[in-house]
Every structure is written in C-alpha cells, then in structure tokens.
Amino acid sequence: MSTESAPGPQSGVAQDLQQTPRVAVSALVTNLREYGLILALIAIMVFFQFTTSGTLFKPVNLSNLVQQNSFIIVMALGMLLVIVSGHIDLSVGSVAGFIGALAAMMMVIWPLGPLSNPLVVSIICLIVGGAIGAAQGYWIAYHRIPSFIVTLAGMLIFRGICQALLGGGSSVGPLPVGFKALSSGFIPDVIGPLTLIPPTVNAAGKTIVGSGLTLHITTLLIGLVAVLAYAYFGLRARRTRERHGYEAEPFSLFVVKTLVISVLALFLVYQFATYRGLPIVLMVMGVLIALFVFATKRMTIGRRIYAMGGNAKAAQLSGIKTERLTLMVFINMGVLSALGGLIIAARLGQAVPAAGLGSELDVIAAVFIGGASAMGGVGQVIGAVVGGFIMGVMNNGMSIMGVNVDWQQVVKGLVLLGAVVFDVYNKNKG
Amino acid sequence: MASTILEMRDITKTFPGVKALSNVNLSVEEGEIHAVVGENGAGKSTLMKVLSGVYPSGTYDGEIIYRGEECHFKGIHDSERHGIVIIHQELALVPMLSIAENIFLGNEHARYGIIDWNANETRTSALLKKVGLKEDPKTLITNIGVGKQQLVEIAKALSKQVQLLILDEPTASLSEKDSQALLDLLLEFKRQGITSILISHKLNEVNRVADKVTIIRDGRTIETLIKKDIREDRIITSMVGRSLDNRFPPREPKIGETVLEVKNWSVYHPIHAERQVIKGIDIDVRKGEVVGIAGLMGAGRTEFAMSLFGRSYGRHITGEVRLKGKPIDISSVSKAVEHGIAYVTEDRKTYGLNLIDHIKHNITLANLPGVSRHSVIDDMRELAVANDYKAKTNIRSSSVYQMTGNLSGGNQQKVVLSKWLFANPEVLILDEPTRGIDVGAKYEIYTIIARLAAEGKAIIVISSEMPELLGITDRIYVMNEGRIVGEMAASDASQEKIMRAIVRGEGKKAS
Numbered sequence: 001m002s003t004e005s006a007p008g009p010q011s012g013v014a015q016d017l018q019q020t021p022r023v024a025v026s027a028l029v030t031n032l033r034e035y036g037l038i039l040a041l042i043a044i045m046v047f048f049q050f051t052t053s054g055t056l057f058k059p060v061n062l063s064n065l066v067q068q069n070s071f072i073i074v075m076a077l078g079m080l081l082v083i084v085s086g087h088i089d090l091s092v093g094s095v096a097g098f099i100g101a102l103a104a105m106m107m108v109i110w111p112l113g114p115l116s117n118p119l120v121v122s123i124i125c126l127i128v129g130g131a132i133g134a135a136q137g138y139w140i141a142y143h144r145i146p147s148f149i150v151t152l153a154g155m156l157i158f159r160g161i162c163q164a165l166l167g168g169g170s171s172v173g174p175l176p177v178g179f180k181a182l183s184s185g186f187i188p189d190v191i192g193p194l195t196l197i198p199p200t201v202n203a204a205g206k207t208i209v210g211s212g213l214t215l216h217i218t219t220l221l222i223g224l225v226a227v228l229a230y231a232y233f234g235l236r237a238r239r240t241r242e243r244h245g246y247e248a249e250p251f252s253l254f255v256v257k258t259l260v261i262s263v264l265a266l267f268l269v270y271q272f273a274t275y276r277g278l279p280i281v282l283m284v285m286g287v288l289i290a291l292f293v294f295a296t297k298r299m300t301i302g303r304r305i306y307a308m309g310g311n312a313k314a315a316q317l318s319g320i321k322t323e324r325l326t327l328m329v330f331i332n333m334g335v336l337s338a339l340g341g342l343i344i345a346a347r348l349g350q351a352v353p354a355a356g357l358g359s360e361l362d363v364i365a366a367v368f369i370g371g372a373s374a375m376g377g378v379g380q381v382i383g384a385v386v387g388g389f390i391m392g393v394m395n396n397g398m399s400i401m402g403v404n405v406d407w408q409q410v411v412k413g414l415v416l417l418g419a420v421v422f423d424v425y426n427k428n429k430g
Numbered sequence: 431m432a433s434t435i436l437e438m439r440d441i442t443k444t445f446p447g448v449k450a451l452s453n454v455n456l457s458v459e460e461g462e463i464h465a466v467v468g469e470n471g472a473g474k475s476t477l478m479k480v481l482s483g484v485y486p487s488g489t490y491d492g493e494i495i496y497r498g499e500e501c502h503f504k505g506i507h508d509s510e511r512h513g514i515v516i517i518h519q520e521l522a523l524v525p526m527l528s529i530a531e532n533i534f535l536g537n538e539h540a541r542y543g544i545i546d547w548n549a550n551e552t553r554t555s556a557l558l559k560k561v562g563l564k565e566d567p568k569t570l571i572t573n574i575g576v577g578k579q580q581l582v583e584i585a586k587a588l589s590k591q592v593q594l595l596i597l598d599e600p601t602a603s604l605s606e607k608d609s610q611a612l613l614d615l616l617l618e619f620k621r622q623g624i625t626s627i628l629i630s631h632k633l634n635e636v637n638r639v640a641d642k643v644t645i646i647r648d649g650r651t652i653e654t655l656i657k658k659d660i661r662e663d664r665i666i667t668s669m670v671g672r673s674l675d676n677r678f679p680p681r682e683p684k685i686g687e688t689v690l691e692v693k694n695w696s697v698y699h700p701i702h703a704e705r706q707v708i709k710g711i712d713i714d715v716r717k718g719e720v721v722g723i724a725g726l727m728g729a730g731r732t733e734f735a736m737s738l739f740g741r742s743y744g745r746h747i748t749g750e751v752r753l754k755g756k757p758i759d760i761s762s763v764s765k766a767v768e769h770g771i772a773y774v775t776e777d778r779k780t781y782g783l784n785l786i787d788h789i790k791h792n793i794t795l796a797n798l799p800g801v802s803r804h805s806v807i808d809d810m811r812e813l814a815v816a817n818d819y820k821a822k823t824n825i826r827s828s829s830v831y832q833m834t835g836n837l838s839g840g841n842q843q844k845v846v847l848s849k850w851l852f853a854n855p856e857v858l859i860l861d862e863p864t865r866g867i868d869v870g871a872k873y874e875i876y877t878i879i880a881r882l883a884a885e886g887k888a889i890i891v892i893s894s895e896m897p898e899l900l901g902i903t904d905r906i907y908v909m910n911e912g913r914i915v916g917e918m919a920a921s922d923a924s925q926e927k928i929m930r931a932i933v934r935g936e937g938k939k940a941s
Contacts, residue, residue, distance in 0.1 A: 062644055157737075184593070219722060237809075240809075241809075243812065244810055244813055244814070265907075298806050298807050299802075299805050299806055299807065300798040300799070300802050300805045300806075303791065303795075304796060304798070304809060306784075306787065306791075307784050307787070307791070307795055310784035310785070310787050311780075311783065311785065312785045313780060313781050313782045314780070314781055314782055314783055314784055314795075315784070316742070316763060317739070317742060317763060317773065317775065317781050317782075317797070318763070318795045318849065319738075319740075319763045319764040319767040319796055319853075320763075320764075320795075320798040321764060369560075377784065377786050377787070378786060
C-alpha cells in the first residue's frame with residue numbers, strides 16, 4: 001500500500017519529537033488565547049476584590065454573582081454553537097422573556113390543575129423553546145434567509161408576545177417557592193453540616209448571622225471530587241497522547257494550569273461551603289458546561305458543526321447534512337433560551353415584560369470575548385463560559401463599587417472591543 | 431505595413447513553485463486582430479494579466495513596449511489610461527446596477543461627487559449603438575443575457591477610449607448566434623483602427639477573424655503564424671506537440687466487471703432554468719479501470735460530476751445510475767458516499783477543505799463513524815488514521831496538527847484525497863486532481879491513482895491536461911458542450927485526436 005518514496009508511519013512521530021522544544025514554545029503561543037483568557041478573569045477578580053474591599057469573594061456575593069449571571073452563561077453555550085456554525089441569534093433575550101411569561105401564566109393565572117406543577121411547566125417551556133428554535137432555524141437552514149434577519153424578526157415577535165401575554169405592562173407573580181428554587185435554592189446538605197466554630201449567641205439568645213464557621217460538607221465533597229476528576233482526566237488524556245508520541249503542551253505548563261484552576265475552584269467551593277452550599281443553578285450550569293465541552297470536543301456532531309462553520313460547502317460535499325445540522329443548532333439555542341428564561345423568572349420570583357431585555361447582547365459579547373470568530377468555525381465552550389464570567393464579574397464588581405450603570409456599559413463595550421482586537425492582532429501576527 | 435503597437439519581450443513570470451511564463455514574446459501590429467491560442471494552463475491568461483497590469487511591473491521579468499515606449503504598469507488603471515482594456519472571461523459587471531451605471535462605474539460623469547445621469551445615459555446610448563446593442567441604458571444587467579452582457583463590457587471598454595482591446599475567451603459562454611455577432615463586431619472595430627487580441631480555444635473562430643496567431647504552450651511561445659499559414663492542423667500540432675517522457679508511473683491495468691453505469695444523464699442550469707448544461711450523457715467505468723474525461727473549460731465536466739455526486743449541481747436532473755448492475759439512489763451526498771462514490775473536487779479551497787482546521791480533522795470528515803463509537807470520537811484512533819494517510823499519500827507537514835490553509839497546493843490535494851480514501855469508496859471521481867501543483871507532487875498523485883486502480887477501485891479522472899489523461903488512463907471520453915463527443919482507448923488516443931474531437935465536435939467512436 002505504500003509508495004516507494006513514502007516514509008513509514010513512525011517518521012512523522014520521530015520528526016515531532018525532535019522538534020519538541022520548538023513545539024513547546026508554539027504551544028504556548030497558540031494557547032495564549034486560552035491561558036490569557038483565564039488569566040484575565042483571575043486578574044479582573046483580584047482587581048475587584050481589592051476595589052470592593054473584599055466584598056467580591058464574600059460567600060453571599062458569590063452566590064449572588066452566580067444567580068445573576070447563570071442565565072447569560074447558559075444561553076452562551078447555545079450561542080457558541082450558533083456562532084461557530086456561522087450564524088447569529090438576536091432573539092434569545094426575547095425568547096427568554098416570552099418563556100418566563102408563559103411559565104408564570106401557566107403556574108399562576110391559567111387554571112391548569114396538576115399541569116401547573118413547576119416541573120411540568122418547566123418541561124413544557126423547554127419544549128416550546130425548542131419549537132421556537134425550530135421555527136426560526138427552518139427559515140435559516142432550508143430557505144437560506146440570513147439568520148440576522150430571521151432572529152431580528154424573532155426578537156420583535158417574541159418580545160411582543162411576551163408583553164401581550166402579561167397584559168400590557170403588568171408583571172405576573174409571585175411564582176411558587178418550588179419553582180424559585182431553580183435560581184435561589186441551594187443543594188441540600190445530605191451528609192450534614194460540620195460546625196467548626198459555633199456561632200456567637202447574643203444576649204437575647206439569638207445567633208448572630210454570619211458569625212462562627214459551619215461548613216456545608218456535601219458542597220465540599222462535590223467540589224473535591226470535581227477537581228480530582230478534572231486533574232485525573234487531564235492527566236489520563238496526556239498519558240494517552242504521550243504514548244502515541246503526541247503532546248503539544250509541555251508538562252510544566254500543564255501542571256501550572258491544572259494547579260491554578262484547581263486551587264481557584266477549591267477556593268470558590270470553600271467559600272460556598274461556608275455559606276449555604278452550592279446554588280442549584282450553579283449545578284445545572286456545571287452539568288451543561290461539561291455536556292457541551294464533551295459534545296464539541298469529542299462527539300461527531302460537534303466536529304460537524306465546526307466543519308460546517310469553517311467551510312459549509314466542503315462540509316456538505318463531505319456528506320454532512322448541513323441543513324439539518326443548522327436546524328438542530330437553532331433548536332438547541334431555543335431550548336437553552338427557554339432555560340435562561342426560566343432561570344430569570346425564578347430569580348425575580350415573577351414574570352415581567354422586560355425580562356431578558358438586551359441580554360442577547362451580553363450573551364453574544366460573552367461568546368466573542370471568549371475568542372469565537374464572527375466568520376464561524378472557531379470558538380470554544382470554555383472560552384464562552386469564561387467570557388460570560390468576565391462580563392458577570394465586571395457587572396457585579398462595578399455595581400458594588402457604585403459605578404453608574406451608564407459607565408458600566410461603556411467599560412463592557414471597551415472590554416469586548418479590546419478582546420476582539422487582541423484576537424485579530426494575534427492572528428495577523430501568527 | 432502598419433507599425434507595431436505592442437511588443438512584449440522575454441516575459442517571465444514565476445509563481446511559488448511554478449514557472450507560468452518563460453521568455454514569452456508577442457508582437458502585435460496596429461489595427462490587426464491577433465489571436466493567442468494554447469491549452470488550458472498554457473499561460474495565455476497570465477500573459478494578458480501581465481500586459482494589463484493585474485500583475486504589476488516588478489512582479490515579472492521582461493519588458494513591455496507599447497507605442498514605442500517601455501511601460502511599467504502598476505495596475506489595471508495604469509494600463510487603461512494608455513488605452514489597453516482587458517475583458518475577462520468572468521464578466522466584471524454588477525448585476526443589480528443598470529447598463530449605464532456599469533459602463534461608467536468608477537468613471538462617472540460627475541461634478542463634486544454628484545452624478546450627471548443625463549450625460550451618462552446619453553453617452554451610454556451612443557456607445558450601445560456602436561456595439562449594436564438595442565437596450566435601454568436603464569436596464570439592469572441581471573435582466574439581459576450573457577451575450578448582451580459581453581457587449582456591455584465591450585461598450586465599457588470603448589468608453590475608456592480603447593486602443594488595444596483584449597478579449598479572454600469572449601465566446602466561451604455565448605450561443606452560436608451571439609458569437610457570430612461578437613466576431614463581426616471585432617471585424618468592424620478593425621476597420622475603425624482598434625487593435626484586438628483574441629484569446630480563444632475555438633479554432634474556427636480564430637480562422638475566421640484573426641490576422642495572426644501566436645501559439646503558447648507550457649509558458650513558452652511556440653510560433654506566430656500569419657494569415658496565409660493559419661490552418662487548424664498546424665495550430666493543433668503546435669498547441670499539443672510535446673513529447674511524453676517518464677512523467678507517469680508505469681502500471682498494468684487489471685480491468686474487471688462494470689462497476690458504475692450512467693445512462694442518459696441530463697442536467698439543467700441551477701439559475702438559468704431553460705439552459706441544459708448536460709445533454710444525455712452515457713458513461714461506464716469498470717473495476718480497476720481509470721477512465722478519463724477530456725474537454726475544455728466550460729465543456730460541462732465538473733457540472734456532470736457534481737450533479738452525479740448527490741445532485742450537488744443543477745436541477746431537473748434526469749437519468750439512471752447503476753452500481754454493479756443495480757439502479758441506485760444517489761440523490762444526496764450522504765447517499766452517494768454510502769454507495770461508495772467519492773468526488774474529489776477541482777476547487778479544493780472552496781469545496782474540499784476546512785482551511786481553518788488541521789489535517790487530522792479534515793481527513794476524517796467524510797467518514798467520522800469510522801473513528802467513533804456511539805457518536806463519540808476516539809481521538810487516538812483518529813490520530814492513527816490521520817498519520818496512516820499522511821504517510822500513505824506522503825503529505826509533507828510538521829504534523830497532522832498543521833492547518834490545511836498553510837499547506838502547499840500539492841499537499842492540500844493529498845489531504846482531500848486522503849479524506850476520500852478513508853471513506854473507502856468503490857468509485858472515485860477525481861476532478862482536475864493535479865491542477866496548480868508542481869511536477870513532483872503530480873507524480874505522487876499519479877502514483878496514488880495507479881495504486882488505487884490496482885486495488886480494484888473504479889476511477890474517473892477529469893482533466894484539461896491531455897498528456898495527463900493519455901499518461902494515466904485506460905479509456906478516454908471526450909466531452910464538449912454538455913455532450914460526449916468521442917470515446918477512445920487511451921492506447922489508441924492522441925492529443926491531436928482529442929483536440930480534433932473537441933474543436934470539430936465530431937469525435938469518432940473507437941473500439
């Protein structure tokens with residue numbers, strides 16, 4: 001099967017090993033974006049930790065931060081796939097608002113009997129979200145209508161329906177406590193809390209809130225298991241690659257990266273454990289992030305989405321059903337927009353006409369800060385998540401500092417522009 | 431005799447890895463129609479791009495003397511100022527603008543940036559009269575046919591005070607009637623003293639209008655014939671006359687039963703629904719056989735192959751496809767791939783590769799199930815596959831993690847080939863497999879083709895390079911204007927025979 005001049009299969013490997021030092025440097029350069037992003041997030045966190053005199057990392061504030069921004073990150077997961085496939089979705093904020101209104105009407109106003117159970121309503125809402133995504137994706141995928149236009153129409157349509165459903169300008173609530181847990185609840189401590197320092201009891205016989213130190217053991221355990229799993233799988237993947245003679249990333253870099261991320265994660269988990277434990281919405285988000293990282297990195301559907309975004313014609317001529325794939329990307333976006341809408345409604349405890357207004361821009365900004373290309377074909381789930389957190393931490397930090405909302409927008413805009421300029425500059429240089 | 435208007439001396443133009451022109455000489459006299467002929471890729475269009483400043487002065491060697499002065503054109507505007515206007519094969523008109531807007535695009539009658547539409551339209555009417563086009567200047571380009579669009583291009587050239595008009599394959603997409611009208615127009619211009627350079631494949635047209643013919647082959651001037659010496663046979667011999675040395679790997683064909691049969695295949699143009707692009711083609715390929723499809727650009731070969739491969743081109747596709755005697759449905763690319771048919775595109779950058787991804791991901795794209803289980807990709811298996819094909823097809827890169835966008839043409843072609851080899855097809859359609867790649871890489875591609883045939887694959891090679899077809903195929907179909915106009919055993923074929931079948935459209939059926 002081999003030509004006379006063809007080298008054996010090993011020669012490529014040997015060649016690579018010889019080039020290890022050079023490869024190491026180039027790995028650092030090519031991964032600069034990834035590391036740079038995480039470093040930027042850490043730098044921003046440290047900055048606000050100082051400027052807010054330590055408020056940022058207070059357990060209460062961390063819980064707030066997660067609850068305020070989780071819907072952005074959830075929607076950014078879907079938006080990443082939309083943008084990687086070469087499209088855009090402007091309707092996500094309106095769809096989220098509409099779904100919140102729909103959920104509130106079903107649970108509070110309409111006499112649905114057992115169907116108004118929060119869980120049933122949530123499932124129906126996710127299905128409706130998927131249907132909305134399918135309706136928009138149909139025009140984009142099968143009739144080649146630009147996604148910008150279709151979803152701009154969707155943005156108007158679903159905001160309108162949202163407002164109409166709520167009867168003009170009024171809000172609908174309060175929503176059932178069971179539903180609100182999605183955003184404001186914490187996971188139960190099944191193992192039981194560990195009290196290290198008993199809380200101070202005042203003269204009136206009441207405990208002083210925030211005094212003493214009680215740890216949420218379940219939270220700590222989950223955090224510990226997650227960090228160990230992260231390190232283990234990272235190491236195992238490395239080993240396998242090394243066995244095959246391929247390792248682009250130097251070991252030292254790998255260790256530093258794993259350590260930094262693990263320590264940061266453990267610190268955050270500890271902070272949560274000293275308060276009320278992990279927020280439920282953080283768990284939901286974590287599971288979704290893991291799922292999307294896996295789907296984009298390891299599954300055929302993820303690979304096909306990247307191929308389609310990189311060169312749609314070539315993908316089609318390679319037997320990929322690009323129309324169906326585009327439709328699926330938008331259905332996914334619809335479901336995640338619906339989930340985002342449920343999270344917003346659960347946090348507010350009611351449905352309001354302006355719920356999710358303008359959030360599509362935050363979501364899109366998160367994806368672009370995370371290094372996705374507007375041309376399609378490039379972008380990472382982790383990038384979008386970190387991008388979302390960067391936006392969130394800046395929102396939160398500046399609010400605590402008392403920066404005017406107007407100026408917050410200016411700063412966010414500058415960060416978005418800076419991140420993309422950095423990207424383009426890097427690409428042109430490389 | 432008239433004076434020499436243009437003299438191009440020792441023009442040499444090199445692209446990375448390819449010498450497109452070497453010491454080409456061309457001398458054109460005032461007021462003549464000078465035809466430049468040659469095979470596809472001979473260097474005609476490159477020569478004209480050098481002349482018109484598309485490749486600016488300094489990017490080539492040699493000198494251009496125009497009206498007795500040495501010229502260094504820095505761009506197309508520069509040459510146009512001197513009255514040299516080129517009309518490209520692909521028309522450069524904006525479809526949604528009117529005829530008048532197109533003619534004066536970038537050159538509007540305007541004062542302080544405000545366009546004087548009356549002046550534009552009056553001038554346009556006058557120009558349209560000159561080229562014999564009866565259309566309102568306000569008509570949109572998209573609403574007139576290709577033949578009329580060609581005339582608009584010429585009117586545009588006239589508006590620039592053209593003295594030397596260069597037409598690159600002007601009649602390639604025109605009907606017989608429109609072509610005649612265009613040639614008459616050229617003769618009319620000649621009477622008015624405008625000099626023309628006509629690039630054409632159609633020797634009957636050259637015969638009719640040209641005063642002189644310069645033949646270019648492999649980037650070299652072969653000869654210039656004057657009117658009385660212009661004969662088709664003489665031109666064909668000069669166009670193709672090169673010796674066949676050891677540019678092809680030896681192989682011994684082992685031809686088995688018929689694998690793919692296509693019967694009465696017809697396709698209509700995807701946009702111009704009334705235009706039939708493929709007109710009832712019958713072909714077949716056998717196991718272990720390499721079949722060539724010869725023809726010039728625009729003969730419909732790519733359109734035929736792509737319409738066959740999952741209806742990727744055209745509409746109202748009719749005809750029958752049989753695989754090993756059984757009719758098969760290949761109405762989508764995935765169905766075609768499932769039936770073991772692969773199409774390796776002629777345009778690897780647009781249709782073949784994801785240029786912003788690396789070699790490994792490109793190779794496995796057409797057969798992801800082959801490296802995954804339950805839709806989860808086995809990274810190590812994928813890596814092994816990629817390395818295997820990198821070695822088999824001899825892709826030169828630092829590793830399989832190199833972006834395909836950074837590879838040379840030959841290596842890119844090997845990646846596309848690898849992709850389809852990994853899909854394990856029975857029938858492989860290769861469209862211009864060696865276009866734009868250097869001689870060494872060509873030999874490697876030929877070796878791969880020979881090996882695949884020896885493994886029992888049925889292979890169709892579409893190529894505009896006749897020596898290539900003669901060197902690597904067992905049987906050759908000749909295609910022209912959407913029809914098969916000739917079929918011959920490769921051992922029986924020659925470049926003259928193929929060229930004759932093409933230009934006369936009357937190929938003989940050989941046994």
